[in-house]
Amino acid sequence: LGFCWNANEACWKRNYLELCSFKAERGHPHVSSAERDPRYASLASFVVSQRKAYVALGFCWNANEACWKRNYLELCSFKAERGHPHVSSAERDPRYASLASFVVSQRKAYVALGFCWNA
Secondary structure, eight states: OOOOSOHHHHHHHHHHHHHHHHHHHHSSOOOOTTOSOGGGHHHHHHHHHHHHHHHHTTOOSOHHHHHHHHHHHHHHHHHHHHSSOOOOTTOSOGGGHHHHHHHHHHHHHHHHTTOOTTO
16 A cells, blocks of 8 residues: 555655755765755755764764874874974884874875975
């Protein structure tokens, strides 16, 4: 008969399928509330509400960014504790081994961009 026992679930699935269609049409799933096409106004609201729900659960949308922030905060703690941000790979404390790798990779990235440390 096709009877819908859960209207919320049916609504979610309908929006999800619409998002799949949007992605197939546009090549990406990033529905903006600024979409000029009024057909996507409710879909944009759905996407915003889904993002808010996941964020409320602590969902991380960008794992690389979260890792970078975690390392940055660790570097701030290191500086507060030691009085300087110069983490050496020769650091004797094994707690700072991964932090030293982070600092080295950041320096390499900046050098690759042409950043001058002693300007």
